[in-house]
Amino acid sequence: MQNTQATPTQPPFSVTARKWMAENAIYVVLVFLIIGIAAQDINFLSPNNFRNILINISTRVIIALGAGAILITGGVDLSAGRIVGLAAVLSASMLQTPEYSRRFFPDLPQLPLIIPILIPLIISLILGIVNGGIIARLNVPPFITTLGMTVIVYGMNSIYFDLPPNSSQPIGGLRPDFTNIGTGFIGPNGPFSLPYIVIIAVIVSVITWVLFNQTTFGKNMYAIGGNREAAKVSGINVGLNLIGIYAFAGALYGLAGVLEAARTGGATNNYGNSYELDAIAACVVGGVSTSGGIGTVPGILAGVVIFGVINYGLTFIGVNPYWQQIIKGVIIVGAVAFDIAKYHRKK
């Protein structure tokens, strides 16, 4: 049979360049942002600042990877922030030093570090399974399911937090072996040391990348988000996979909550409040499609870094925090508008 396909000609440089721009716009924006801030104050480029930004965004990266996985399935998870808060309070409540005057559990013996870390992780994972189960088996829309979960988790956390003798006092006096995870580092003290919390975020990112790209679990996730019906017809167990993805995300929120407690040396029931919105914003700026099927780990990381640079950098050069809010809002909507224009221009 003859080949009737038209042979494409080599596109000119301007077309190639524009295409490259469209594909990599987010990284270009990031570079310009850093240049712009540095132009105001060249001291911004100190290694110490970058180290601070990385420490600040580490937990945000972990939350955004979970939220991103759910966006890729075509869902959304509003419960991320409150699960972070619950995990932070749970771990902190079990990790106070024996000498501390207002302990959550006055008679609790010194537990091996792993137990107070694992308990909140497992509870967060279970909450993820509940989210996924309701969405997959009862067909309640993800927005509604996770909205309900948000409120319920905050309620549960507040009841726990209010237990006597704590009675809603901020939990403090955490054990140094625990806070060391959030504030310690490898190497000589200084700007070039490697904080543990950054290392953890990098490891989680690598694991997530492998999961998304090298495993059947990841392929199924992209397929379900791209066309759920086709995925089902292809013999993918859509329900089970969805539950797995929500459980994975839940575990990541739990980990982020524990790390937040370790980093800040304490916890209250308001920890993590509205982190889910920051995570979703970072994901969409990083090219994750809210209609599902599209999104990458490097893109999500770039999205989180952009917000990290904005938060830290704009404060560094003294931009009014209210203006920072406006700039962030413009970037969220602008990034998505640009992304959509990219797909529509193909006509």
Added chain:
Amino acid sequence: MTQNNKEYMLEMLHISKSFPGVKALDDVTLRVRPGTVHALMGENGAGKSTLMKCLFGLYTPDTGEIYLNGQAIQFDNPRQALDAGISMIHQELHPIPHRNVMENMWLGRYPQRKFGPISLVDHAKMFADTKKLMDDLQMEINPKTRVGELSVSHIQSMEIAKAVSYNSKIIIMDEPTSSLTETEVAHLFRIINGLRAKGVSIIYISHKMEEILQISDDVTIMRDGKHVGTWLAKELTIDLIINRMVGRDLTHRFPPKNNVPAQTLMKVDKLTSTFPKSFKNVSFELRRGEVLGIGGLVGAQRTELVEAIFGLRSVASGTITINDQPVTIHSPVDAKRHKIALLTEERRVSGIIPTMSVHDNTIIANLKKYSNRFGFINYALCRKDVDENIARLRVKTPTVKTLIANLSGGNQQKVLLARWLLTEPDVLILDEPTRGIDVGAKFEIYSLIFELANMGKAVIVISSEMPELLGVSDRILVMSMGQAAGILNRQDADQEKIMRLATQFV
């Protein structure tokens, strides 16, 4: 510039249109006489849709002129085209299902009533206008029915009525019969004849040769973005059309068939749906090396039957046995385990995953084979199988990394076939496998069906095209209103017998 001949209602002269890297239209000319049905034919990718989008204001041609009644025109958007009397009925209909017929018809131009400074929608006038239009066109559609409750055929009638309501002089119909039954096609043709008698010109895009020869006055054939020629329909035959469309001799529409049915593989016994209006008491046997056709009118529950066999729909009673072993199939996961594959009817709805590449779309149903017990995928193995199958099925794609959404319908269908072939099924169910794809790709899909039968696989083909059903099947199961009306052997079957069985319980 009104020197043009009044003999033509529409003239599109020397139209060219390029997209980055591809010349989609190259000096194409189309002349449509008033009060005629003008068929526009060509393989997928020949440029028919692009030409019509240039006319309808969706694309701007790079060069060329368009004259409507001798007046030079150039539309920037479909609204201008509609106002000038050109309407288009798309292949895929997109009505608003939750609103009723009349609101869909007058969408964006509701009749208004003034109450002082306030204008409100005039529902009474809208109803009366719609009713009159439906009566004029002899359509039996209640203007107040929710569109979601209408059949595809009725939705299409509604779209035609909508076109007429714009006082259209030219109506473009893109594959209007692709989801219609034969009786519905006859009804559509009556409507078309009525419009033609009123002086309306119809540009009719279709792959179905019999219909083209039956309904059209003139036929324009395109190939690879070029104008091959325009002929009077009565001067043409199916072989001539095919020859000019593909630019090569294709003396037969079907490849040689020499598969030999062997022992029984699957038995379906008294299968009954949980829904009373769906299929009931359907029994048939399927042999290795056999192609079993399933015919029937739309609404005969053929798709529902095969989707139930595949575990996508629930079954109240009845049994399925494979190799004399009773099997229970509650989901596609079960079906795959029993080596059944299903190519669904709606390619876009339940076939392709548009956000994924050709490569990923090919392997997605078969990930177990390509991964170890921890779920890690062996991409080298995938790539080898994908490359082999893409070559074997002659999928035309720039690379396997290209998004499947960028391929033509025929090539998408081949990728989906490759997806299922990789699962190495014993039973392959194909639901309308050639719908909306071009002659060349159809021939290749028929060849593949026969090749699979020769390999000892059992193939079920659902088709609404009688010649196709008769061309590919060894036996034909004809369904009527959810029941098996009869099974015909290839040598005894003809269109008339199939039609008689298909209408048995109607």
